[in-house]
Amino acid sequence: MEEQRIFEWAGLNPLCLLQRLGRDFLLILAAGLIAAMAALIGIQNLYQPQYTASATLAVSVKSSSYSSVISNLNMSSEIADTFTQLFESNMFGAIAANQLGVSSLPGTLTASVLPDTNLLVLQVTADDPEDAFRTLKIMLENYDTVSEHVFQNIVLRELDSPSVPQSPSNPVNESKILKMAFLAGAAVMVGILLLVAVGSDTVQTTSGLRRKVDAHLFATIHHEEKNKTLRTKLKRANKGLLVTMPVASFHFTEEIYKLGTKVAYAASEGRRKVFLVTSVAENEGKSTVAANIAISLAERKKKVLLIDGDLHKPAQYKLFGHTPKQELSRIIQGEAPVAAEYLASWDLYAMFGTQEDCDAAGLLDGDGMEKVLDWARKEMDYIIIDAAPAGLFAEVEQLTDLADATLLVVRQDGVSARHINDTVDRLNQGKAKLLGCIFNDVRSLPFSNDHYSYGYEGYGYGYGKGYGYGTDSRSTERQAEDTNGRS
Structure with missing residues (x-):
């Protein structure tokens, strides 16, 4: 446990x-x-603000001189303590209430003796500053009358006269x-x-993906900023992130090229040509991953066709900044001849669309897409299909029956593992083999297992036979080319 x-x-x-x-x-x-x-x-x-009016009295004995009172400080302090009890009794309260014309005293009476002195501090605290001041004044005017009945030999001399408090005593x-x-x-x-x-069920680390997802970890792609300066971020200059862009870092390009190597391995092992790239939900980076896989394969001097099969929300034309001459939907419907456009800057062939089609399922239900792929299999070495999110649209299942292999892009801390596994189950029901998950947009702490862990998942790890851990990237590419040559 x-x-x-x-x-x-x-x-x-x-x-x-x-x-x-x-x-x-x-x-x-x-x-x-x-x-x-x-x-x-x-x-x-x-x-409730409270206001406190205070006065200071000196306690002395009538028959004693000032010096004798000072020398007999303990006796004066005892007298002051007794007077404090008297002051806090109901006697003073009744007198003050009677003179104020109220049934009860509008305040709290307290008395304290300053340590090691014969000074007595009298205080009245009330909700109103005037009530506190008037109550204390009445107490000072009547303490002689009360003290005569209790102490015949006591003199109280007022040292500090009270005033109306200007600010609360409990600020x-x-x-x-x-x-x-x-x-x-x-x-x-x-x-x-x-x-x-x-408590969420999302995938945040590679170890979490292994534990939660019922599919192999095919590759890992770390987070990469497509706009790295404040100016480009404000302008949103780069709509996507392609491996050939100058802003792409060394680590990102290495990860993409190694992903391309693994796709080439998968193609040679199973004589596969058509690879479907999908995700569970939107904004998981599947279009960027599909585009970069296609570019990395094209740089091997292979004929690669990139098809934007997400008819609900085409994105490839934005990533490449290329408006197609013919819409993919028209080619599928037979309204235009089956042909691919050559993108010279990337040595890549493309079939893109720009218009969103609400009836994508009906469009793919016919044999139009099958004819396109039959033509592509004869003309191309690799076909990469950027499909719609499999967790949202049912027509992806139709494409899995036409493709040879499927890759599921899983963005870090995106959708729950339960939804990922539901999508994995749906993809496994198709004819195309699910090669595994591409763990995308991964942010990691330094020295963690997910921090550019060369020789681990995303680099040397593969599925099936013939792949091990810690494979060097250059030797891997040479082996892939040799294998493709033999096939």
Whole structure:
């Protein structure tokens, strides 16, 4: 049980958690603001300002000189303590209430002795500053009358006259409370989001993919910024990320070329030509992966055809910046001859579309696509089909019956493993062999197993026979070319 728990924690990626918090920043901000507003409402409705009027009296004995009182400080302090009890009794309260014309005293009476002195501090605290001041004044005007009946030898001398208090004696630091409430509310929301993220069933690491997904890990592609400067980010200069672009990093190009090598291996092993690239949902990077696979194969001096089979949302013409002369949908319907356009900049052949077709399933239900692929098998060495998300559209199953192999693109921390496995089951029902998953857009911490782990998944690992761990990229490419030559 303990090993299983450790393994589950190993499937979490801190960067994915931070990325989720970044995506939900507005939600965190809203939670903090709501908490601050609740605190403000609480302050306005629950806070009751209190005002305290105070006076300082010196306690001495009538028959003693000032010096003797100082020398006999302990006795004076005892007298002050006794007077404090008297002051806090109901006697003073009844006198003050009677003179104020109220049934009960509008304030709280307290008395305290300053340490090591014979000084007595009298205080009255009330909701209204005037009530506090008037009550204390009445107490000071009547303490002689009361003290004569209790202490005949005591003199109380007023040292500090009371005044109307100008500010509350129980001030509230509203700014501090609001800040703390905001931080507390934001922290609670962060905790909730982290709990949801930790408990989610998404794939965040390669170990998590192996454990959760019922398919091989075919390759890993790490996150790559397509707009690396602030200027290009603001302008969104690059609509996609192709391996031939100058902004592509060394690690990204290596991963793509090694992915192309593995596809070439898969083609030579099973005499396959048509590869279908799909995903579970949108925005998982399948179109970019399909385009880069096609480019990497074309650079081997092979004739490669890239077909944008996502008739719901064509994207390849945007990635390559190329508007096709003929729409793929017209070719499938037989309204245009079966022909591919040559993209000289990439040494690649293409069949693209630009228009969204709501009846993609009906369009692919006929034999039009089959005729296109029959022509392509005769003319091309490799055919890469960028299909619609298999988890959203049923016509992908029709394409799996026409293709030779399928690759499922799984974006890090995207859809749940349950939906991935449902899609895997659907793809396995087709005639095309599911080669495995391409773990895409992976962010990882340095020194983690997913951080450019040359010789591990995404590089040397393959499916089936003949593939091992730690295969060198150059020797791998040479072996693939030799195998293709023999076939």
